[in-house]
Amino acid sequence: DIQMTQSPSSLSASVGDRVTITCRASQSISSYLNWYQQKPGKAPKVLIYAASSLQSGVPSRFSGSGSGTDFTLTINSLQPEDFATYYCQQSYNTPLTFGGGAKVEIK
Amino acid sequence: EVQLVESGGGLVKPGGSLRLSCAASGFGFSGTWMSWVRQAPGKGLEWIGRIKSKTAGGTTDYAAPVKGRFTISRDDSKDTLYLQMNSLTTEDTAVYYCTAESSYYSGGASYIYFAYWGPGTLVTVSS
Numbered sequence: 001d002i003q004m005t006q007s008p009s010s011l012s013a014s015v016g017d018r019v020t021i022t023c024r025a026s027q028s029i030s031s032y033l034n035w036y037q038q039k040p041g042k043a044p045k046v047l048i049y050a051a052s053s054l055q056s057g058v059p060s061r062f063s064g065s066g067s068g069t070d071f072t073l074t075i076n077s078l079q080p081e082d083f084a085t086y087y088c089q090q091s092y093n094t095p096l097t098f099g100g101g102a103k104v105e106i107k
Numbered sequence: 108e109v110q111l112v113e114s115g116g117g118l119v120k121p122g123g124s125l126r127l128s129c130a131a132s133g134f135g136f137s138g139t140w141m142s143w144v145r146q147a148p149g150k151g152l153e154w155i156g157r158i159k160s161k162t163a164g165g166t167t168d169y170a171a172p173v174k175g176r177f178t179i180s181r182d183d184s185k186d187t188l189y190l191q192m193n194s195l196t197t198e199d200t201a202v203y204y205c206t207a208e209s210s211y212y213s214g215g216a217s218y219i220y221f222a223y224w225g226p227g228t229l230v231t232v233s234s
Contacts, residue, residue, distance in 0.1 A: 001171075034220040036152075043204055043224035044152065050211050050218035087152055091219045095170045096142070096154040 002026050002090050006099035012107040019075040021102045023088035028068045032092035035064055035073045038101075039084045047086075048073065078104070109133040109223045111205045116228030123195050123232070129188040129205030129225055137183040138162065140208040142221065143190050145201035153201075157208070158188070172198070195232045202227040 003026035013019050023033065031051035036044040046055045048064035051071060061076040075082055083106055088099040115127040129141075142157040156169040158179045167179050178191040188205055209222035 032218060043226055046220055046222060049220035050213060053211060094168045098152040101151045
């Protein structure tokens with residue numbers, strides 16, 4: 001199984017900050033990497049697919065990069081509604097696996 | 108508007124069974140690969156299995172913790188996805204999400220992601 005490791009697992013940031021979350025795969029997954037946002041009590045929603053493609057309707061302050069084993073989710077100018085938990089997920093092969101999550105909290 | 112609505116969750120004793128349903132609307136259900144993802148209380152997301160569309164063979168694939176105990180099926184005439192769960196343990200306590208997969212084609216590759224999610228249904232396994 002492909003293990004997905006996210007860092008940090010939590011961070012505190014202020015509105016307007018630039019936030020970067022990393023995700024590392026235990027083997028090369030090319031660009032088969034997706035990012036999701038989850039708010040408390042809600043279902044996750046996709047932000048980025050295929051490592052860098054922005055899902056329709058998602059604000060352009062979200063961006064994804066990387067290929068192979070190392071990936072990054074960047075949030076430019078953090079907004080109040082961005083405080084949530086973010087998960088990466090590989091779709092290279094089954095079992096499909098998620099990272100452990102990165103909780104973005106208000107400083 | 109795409110909608111996925113899970114039902115059938117509840118309290119069940121260890122060793123018991125439960126069947127979850129997911130009613131889909133607003134998209135071409137029969138041509139869509141569907142997955143179940145769960146989330147134990149306070150924990151992360153865990154993919155538990157998928158069923159492909161009938162045109163792709165209708166095959167299923169499961170994560171190791173549920174293989175042999177859980178069965179995913181679909182009724183395309185009713186636009187409904189099912190998850191039959193047997194031999195439940197306390198480790199299966201979680202919110203269960205139904206998801207619709209989408210594909211993005213680029214450079215000869217097909218990139219799959221969970222495009223739509225239901226609100227989830229809580230399954231509690233406890234004596």
